[in-house]
Amino acid sequence: MERKVLLLMENKHWWNNSVVYQIYPKSFQDSNGDGVGDLRGIINRLDYLKKLGVDIIWLNPIYKSPQVDNGYDISDYQAINPTLGNMADFQELIDGIHHRGMKLVMDLVVNHTSDQHKWFEESRKSKDNPYRDYYIWRDGKNGKEPNNWGSYFSGPAWKYDPETDQYYLHLFAPQQPDLNWENPNVRHSVYDMMNWWAAKGVDGFRMDVINLISKPKELTDGPLTGDEKYANVEKLVPNGPRMHEFLQEMNRNVMSKHKMITVGEMPGTTPEQAKAYANLDNKELNMIFQFEHMGLDGNSNPALGKWNDQKTKLADLRANFTKWQKGLMGTAWNSLYWNNHDQPRVVSRFGDDSNEENRVKSAKMLATMLHFQQGTPYIYEGEEIGMTNVYFDKLEDYVDLESINAYHQLVDDQHLLDGKTMLKYLSMHSRDNARTPMQWDDSKNAGFSTGTPWEKVNPNYSTINVEKALTDQNSIFYYYQKLIKLRHELPVITNGDFQLVAGNEDDPAVFAYRRQNADTTLLVITNYTDQTLQRHYDVPDGAKLLITNYADDAGETIRPYEAKVYQY
Ligand code: NOJ
Numbered sequence: 001m002e003r004k005v006l007l008l009m010e011n012k013h014w015w016n017n018s019v020v021y022q023i024y025p026k027s028f029q030d031s032n033g034d035g036v037g038d039l040r041g042i043i044n045r046l047d048y049l050k051k052l053g054v055d056i057i058w059l060n061p062i063y064k065s066p067q068v069d070n071g072y073d074i075s076d077y078q079a080i081n082p083t084l085g086n087m088a089d090f091q092e093l094i095d096g097i098h099h100r101g102m103k104l105v106m107d108l109v110v111n112h113t114s115d116q117h118k119w120f121e122e123s124r125k126s127k128d129n130p131y132r133d134y135y136i137w138r139d140g141k142n143g144k145e146p147n148n149w150g151s152y153f154s155g156p157a158w159k160y161d162p163e164t165d166q167y168y169l170h171l172f173a174p175q176q177p178d179l180n181w182e183n184p185n186v187r188h189s190v191y192d193m194m195n196w197w198a199a200k201g202v203d204g205f206r207m208d209v210i211n212l213i214s215k216p217k218e219l220t221d222g223p224l225t226g227d228e229k230y231a232n233v234e235k236l237v238p239n240g241p242r243m244h245e246f247l248q249e250m251n252r253n254v255m256s257k258h259k260m261i262t263v264g265e266m267p268g269t270t271p272e273q274a275k276a277y278a279n280l281d282n283k284e285l286n287m288i289f290q291f292e293h294m295g296l297d298g299n300s301n302p303a304l305g306k307w308n309d310q311k312t313k314l315a316d317l318r319a320n321f322t323k324w325q326k327g328l329m330g331t332a333w334n335s336l337y338w339n340n341h342d343q344p345r346v347v348s349r350f351g352d353d354s355n356e357e358n359r360v361k362s363a364k365m366l367a368t369m370l371h372f373q374q375g376t377p378y379i380y381e382g383e384e385i386g387m388t389n390v391y392f393d394k395l396e397d398y399v400d401l402e403s404i405n406a407y408h409q410l411v412d413d414q415h416l417l418d419g420k421t422m423l424k425y426l427s428m429h430s431r432d433n434a435r436t437p438m439q440w441d442d443s444k445n446a447g448f449s450t451g452t453p454w455e456k457v458n459p460n461y462s463t464i465n466v467e468k469a470l471t472d473q474n475s476i477f478y479y480y481q482k483l484i485k486l487r488h489e490l491p492v493i494t495n496g497d498f499q500l501v502a503g504n505e506d507d508p509a510v511f512a513y514r515r516q517n518a519d520t521t522l523l524v525i526t527n528y529t530d531q532t533l534q535r536h537y538d539v540p541d542g543a544k545l546l547i548t549n550y551a552d553d554a555g556e557t558i559r560p561y562e563a564k565v566y567q568y
Contacts (some may be wrong), residue, residue, distance in 0.1 A: 015261045016053035016493045018482045020378045024341045025062055027437045028381055030449035039085035039093050050100045052384060056107040060341055066116050068175040073114035075192055077193045093203050103203035110177040110190045111212045120177050124161050133183045136169040148221045154405035157233060164315040171233055171365040181213040181246055190410040191253040191305035204261035206405040214240030227303035238268035246541055247284040263335055265289045271327030287333040293320045294343060303416055307425040314528040318511045319493055325373055325498040334375030339383050344433040348389035361561035362481045368563035369511055369526045371483040374498060381438050384480040385469045390458045401456050403430040416473050439469035480548025482547055492520040509533055523566040530560040543568035
């Protein structure tokens with residue numbers, strides 16, 4: 001047997017063939033009519049998730065928070081946000097998850113807190129406050145910010161605080177001050193908090209922008225390359241000098257004590273770096289979320305950031321997936337995802353939501369492309385029924401601060417785009433696309449809430465909803481259910497080698513790859529286009545058609561958005 005496969009088997013974890021389902025609690029299910037999803041709403045839907053077959057549930061932040069960034073601004077790590085419920089609800093939720101044989105992963109947001117966290121309230125009081133060093137404070141330079149860094153959410157990354165005549169660093173919103181990980185007290189406060197949740201039965205953590213916690217040694221100006229007003233922190237901050245030291249310390253203090261699953265959100269990370277963070281030797285994290293495949297539709301003008309209307313080319317996508325599959329094979333572990341609460345909907349972005357047939361076909365095709373790769377698949381709420389972008393056409397409909405700030409910066413402030421163009425870009429890339437309420441049925445507000453939803457419901461809920469999906473054996477839901485089941489049943493999906501089919505490297509329309517272990521081969525064929533194509537692949541006699549999104553097999557004729565997998 002190949003050395004790589006052996007290595008993987010030696011390092012087997014309980015979650016290796018698991019599938020994760022991500023819940024954005026505010027948008028999943030409201031149980032009390034206040035228009036905001038809550039923990040009781042999730043409890044009421046656990047049987048649905050069990051039916052889908054997922055193993056692990058990841059909840060976006062449910063902690064006490066002023067909700068400037070929907071819970072990514074935490075004011076108390078050990079309390080539940082009142083709009084979502086209370087600790088008793090949480091206990092019932094985790095018991096309900098465990099009772100059904102599933103596990104729970106919580107979001108860990110420790111690059112920053114809310115400015116209403118008691119640590120920050122103390123920190124800003126005086127320069128000699130015991131909590132001063134919990135955050136990153138600097139003097140201004142010539143009456144301006146300490147350096148030229150821009151925040152991820154537009155504007156400068158520093159805010160002046162008159163109380164002590166200094167600036168504090170905030171890589172995200174001003175209400176999200178960055179913690180100072182150089183301070184051992186910060187680190188140990190975080191580890192204590194993590195162990196406290198582990199004692200409550202939490203099975204793992206998804207770590208928010210964790211590769212930003214170690215800041216560069218000197219916080220000096222970054223380069224400006226074009227029209228941008230501030231230096232791009234995405235290029236300056238990730239993967240700082242003490243990252244491995246901090247994660248290893250966290251692992252010794254927390255992860256090594258529990259049977260956990262950990263995934264670090266790490267924008268700007270390459271396979272080489274991922275091999276160190278998510279090595280099978282298990283000294284740091286189990287896997288990371290990398291973002292390269294989310295940036296392939298990006299801009300040539302850095303000042304526009306992610307705002308554009310390009311569709312990702314299959315050639316780029318395939319090259320990227322292949323790089324990560326081959327790069328980590330036998331050394332580290334991949335996470336596999338198309339969607340999350342920060343990304344537009346997969347079927348609208350990479351597939352085709354222009355008509356019902358193409359929506360269903362392309363959603364299944366994309367699921368097939370991803371779910372046969374090595375790693376841990378993440379399904380984002382609504383992906384399993386093919387929910388689409390909402391395509392708001394007015395700025396007033398947007399709720400997310402990233403979208404609203406970007407509009408004002410690029411249109412009103414810098415005049416780099418006209419309003420109409422920016423609205424088009426928002427409709428394709430805004431995070432609000434992912435955050436519209438879950439579409440349960442065709443009743444008022446898609447069955448999400450009897451009140452007024454905090455974020456508008458996508459009007460297509462009358463045709464795209466869970467109730468409808470469950471009554472149709474050919475729905476996207478049942479296709480995902482089958483993909484999950486296959487991952488549980490076929491070890492080759494977990495441990496097989498990955499190879500592109502010979503000649504596929506240059507195919508502009510079809511992505512074809514093989515997974516192979518000592519006794520099984522899978523041949524995965526996916527058509528990324530709406531064209532009918534002719535392709536020849538060597539399929540041995542007797543090969544079984546394992547799964548397909550068409551009713552039959554047309555052999556060498558590959559139909560629009562067709563996906564099929566042979567097993568032999
Ligand atoms: C990444 C999270 O996924 C995103 O939603 C959040 O706004 C930022 N980190 C800041 O916490």
